[in-house]
Amino acid sequence: ACSALSQKSCEECLKNVSCLWCYTNNTCIDYPVRSILPSSSLCSLSNARWGVCWINFEALIIALAVVAGLILVSITICCCYCCYCRKRSRSRLDDEEEQLARKREERRLQSLQRKHERKLKHDEIRKKYGLLQDSDNPYSRFENE
Numbered sequence: 001a002c003s004a005l006s007q008k009s010c011e012e013c014l015k016n017v018s019c020l021w022c023y024t025n026n027t028c029i030d031y032p033v034r035s036i037l038p039s040s041s042l043c044s045l046s047n048a049r050w051g052v053c054w055i056n057f058e059a060l061i062i063a064l065a066v067v068a069g070l071i072l073v074s075i076t077i078c079c080c081y082c083c084y085c086r087k088r089s090r091s092r093l094d095d096e097e098e099q100l101a102r103k104r105e106e107r108r109l110q111s112l113q114r115k116h117e118r119k120l121k122h123d124e125i126r127k128k129y130g131l132l133q134d135s136d137n138p139y140s141r142f143e144n145e
Contacts, residue, residue: 002030010053020057021049037061
């Protein structure tokens with residue numbers, strides 16, 4: 001079917017995906033499916049067209065290889081970056097959690113210390129004015145003097 005399109009144009013030949021157009025002798029040939037790339041005896045890669053007429057087979061292979069390489073490199077970089085960030089974020093979260101726990105404990109101890117100091121100060125004031133109750137009889141009555 002492809003050899004019948006040899007007298008026509010490249011566009012007519014490449015409408016059929018199983019055909020390959022060769023610009024050296026303007027022929028339409030069956031694409032050699034047994035080998036991935038057409039042999040140079042059949043048609044040189046720079047003069048072969050497959051899929052579209054405006055780009056040669058050699059440039060098509062290079063472009064596809066570059067795009068595939070970029071995709072693989074970007075996927076590899078993303079995977080490595082994600083793994084690194086997860087490790088770093090986990091350790092950072094653990095450090096922040098420990099730091100918050102230490103600060104919370106320090107604030108609790110400072111609060112207890114201030115509470116104890118206030119109690120001592122209030123007890124001194126009560127003692128000064130005779131309002132401190134005896135520990136023997138906490139329910140004794142206040143007497144006016």
